[in-house]
Amino acid sequence: MVGNSGEMVSVSGIYKRYKDLPVLLNLSFDIPKGSIFGYIGPNGSGKTTTIKIMTGLIRDFQGEVSIEGRSIRNWSSELSSTIGYLPQQTSLQEWRTVDQTLYTFGRLSGLQASEVDKRIKEVTEMLGIAEYRKRKVSKLSGGTLQKVGMAQAMLHRPKLMVLDEPVAGLDPESRVLFKNLFRQLSREGTTIFFSSHILSDIEDVADTIGILGQGRMRYMGSMEELRERVGRSTEVSLETVEPIPDDRLLESLPGVSKVERVADNRFHIILQENGQIDTVVDSAIRAVLAQGLHIRGIHPNRQSLESLYLSYTDGEGRP
Amino acid sequence: MSLALLFKDELNGFYRSKVMLALWVGLPAMAVLLYFLVDNIEGMSITFFTGIMVSSIGGLLTSVLIVVNILNEKEKKVYDLFLIRPIRRENLLLAKFGAVFLCVMVASFIAITLAAVLDSATEGYDVQEILSSMKDSLIITVSIMAINCSAGVLIGVFSPSVLVGVLLVLFGSNQLSSMVLLPMITGWGEMWMVGLASIGISALLLFGAALVFRHKEF
Numbered sequence: 001m002v003g004n005s006g007e008m009v010s011v012s013g014i015y016k017r018y019k020d021l022p023v024l025l026n027l028s029f030d031i032p033k034g035s036i037f038g039y040i041g042p043n044g045s046g047k048t049t050t051i052k053i054m055t056g057l058i059r060d061f062q063g064e065v066s067i068e069g070r071s072i073r074n075w076s077s078e079l080s081s082t083i084g085y086l087p088q089q090t091s092l093q094e095w096r097t098v099d100q101t102l103y104t105f106g107r108l109s110g111l112q113a114s115e116v117d118k119r120i121k122e123v124t125e126m127l128g129i130a131e132y133r134k135r136k137v138s139k140l141s142g143g144t145l146q147k148v149g150m151a152q153a154m155l156h157r158p159k160l161m162v163l164d165e166p167v168a169g170l171d172p173e174s175r176v177l178f179k180n181l182f183r184q185l186s187r188e189g190t191t192i193f194f195s196s197h198i199l200s201d202i203e204d205v206a207d208t209i210g211i212l213g214q215g216r217m218r219y220m221g222s223m224e225e226l227r228e229r230v231g232r233s234t235e236v237s238l239e240t241v242e243p244i245p246d247d248r249l250l251e252s253l254p255g256v257s258k259v260e261r262v263a264d265n266r267f268h269i270i271l272q273e274n275g276q277i278d279t280v281v282d283s284a285i286r287a288v289l290a291q292g293l294h295i296r297g298i299h300p301n302r303q304s305l306e307s308l309y310l311s312y313t314d315g316e317g318r319p
Numbered sequence: 320m321s322l323a324l325l326f327k328d329e330l331n332g333f334y335r336s337k338v339m340l341a342l343w344v345g346l347p348a349m350a351v352l353l354y355f356l357v358d359n360i361e362g363m364s365i366t367f368f369t370g371i372m373v374s375s376i377g378g379l380l381t382s383v384l385i386v387v388n389i390l391n392e393k394e395k396k397v398y399d400l401f402l403i404r405p406i407r408r409e410n411l412l413l414a415k416f417g418a419v420f421l422c423v424m425v426a427s428f429i430a431i432t433l434a435a436v437l438d439s440a441t442e443g444y445d446v447q448e449i450l451s452s453m454k455d456s457l458i459i460t461v462s463i464m465a466i467n468c469s470a471g472v473l474i475g476v477f478s479p480s481v482l483v484g485v486l487l488v489l490f491g492s493n494q495l496s497s498m499v500l501l502p503m504i505t506g507w508g509e510m511w512m513v514g515l516a517s518i519g520i521s522a523l524l525l526f527g528a529a530l531v532f533r534h535k536e537f
Contacts, residue, residue, distance in 0.1 A: 055399075055403045057399055057536065058536050060536060076405075077405030078405075080404050083403060087396060089396065092397065093392070100328070100331075109404050
């Protein structure tokens with residue numbers, strides 16, 4: 001048996017190939033209970049394959065996956081009920097209404113008839129699709145369909161939600177709705193595993209991040225750990241009221257690696273190490289004021305996950 | 320529980336589909352057309368002839384309907400959301416088979432009953448003869464429809480594309496279903512043999528489909 005009581009999912013040494021094409025190569029990771037795990041990787045890196053293995057849709061693979069300590073090799077009704085799954089594209093039988101769709105999935109997931117109606121009401125209201133309940137699935141927009149997909153995934157209150165690019169194709173408002181929902185479900189104890197190409201969405205909401213590249217987990221940890229591991233200098237943006245005549249004023253400050261002049265009075269000060277940001281900000285302010293100049297604004301620029309991710313994978317999925 | 324729920328769902332979807340609407344209207348209309356258009360059918364009653372025509376044309380349409388339906392659902396990954404739930408995989412297929420089979424059988428029954436009414440109007444009202452003719456027609460129809468539906472399920476499960484699926488239906492299931500009529504046509508068998516053979520073949524085809532589906536990766 002793989003995993004321990006603190007882990008919802010334990011993936012160990014997964015190998016998967018499609019004919020001659022290797023997709024996953026010795027993939028291993030654990031997901032703690034109640035966490036929100038963001039899974040990132042370039043196209044074709046094996047994210048969906050990982051998800052399909054975790055949900056039992058792909059059974060032919062090497063390695064071991066366990067959910068709450070139970071191996072998915074021995075797939076059972078209990079295991080199925082533990083998982084809520086949202087595929088990359090929500091495909092439903094088009095002749096059904098939203099209500100019919102959710103009723104069937106709720107019942108198949110083990111909810112009693114009386115409970116299903118109550119839950120349908122709850123989740124459709126939560127997702128803002130209550131007005132579409134009587135509408136046929138074929139008449140729904142892509143975003144609404146995605147919300148119906150989300151509704152079926154959370155209907156039976158699964159302990160683990162596996163979501164394949166859940167926010168792709170959603171408008172900004174819906175993205176915020178989904179992200180807030182992830183946080184709420186996580187607070188209630190649900191473990192959420194979701195993949196995305198929208199890196200800022202993962203950065204916003206995930207407490208643990210996994211970067212997949214060329215079939216291997218290239219990084220797994222928190223955002224802060226990732227920043228440290230990538231080791232890129234952070235930077236400070238400085239804007240003065242008057243132009244600064246000479247860049248050397250800033251370049252000579254301790255802890256500064258280089259200075260990029262964006263305009264006569266705007267600069268990006270690139271730091272040598274993350275830890276010196278307070279010192280650099282302080283000394284930059286002093287230096288500018290000592291020259292009799294005035295500061296309009298100064299603030300540290302945190303690197304986005306996207307820039308970190310690209311530097312980590314070198315644009316080609318290589319660290 | 321899941322089979323009953325899935326069956327009810329599939330039934331709900333199929334009986335209102337466009338193809339089924341065509342069969343609801345088309346098969347009884349065929350009985351009326353045969354009555355007016357066919358003069359001499361070598362001593363066969365309109366009821367019996369309608370049974371053969373309905374099962375042949377209806378059977379073909381039905382198997383195409385099932386193949387296209389399963390292939391579309393496979394391609395769109397509709398089954399993913401069912402398969403991750405605690406159900407037996409083969410129940411999805413059995414529910415589909417049962418729903419389509421029931422729908423076409425009801426449509427066929429209406430057509431054959433209509434033909435029997437027309438027969439009795441022409442040939443005189445002989446209850447025994449009409450019932451006997453209806454029984455034979457229904458056995459043929461049930462047999463051919465059952466084979467076509469189950470062959471449609473099997474082809475739908477393993478066929479890689481709609482085109483291949485339809486070709487296999489045209490050159491496979493349609494011929495296979497016609498073969499069960501051989502004992503009756505050649506005169507060396509009884510009608511019950513037709514029924515028995517069709518049950519056996521259908522069960523075999525469904526078993527094969529379930530086996531493939533159970534191990535299929537989506």
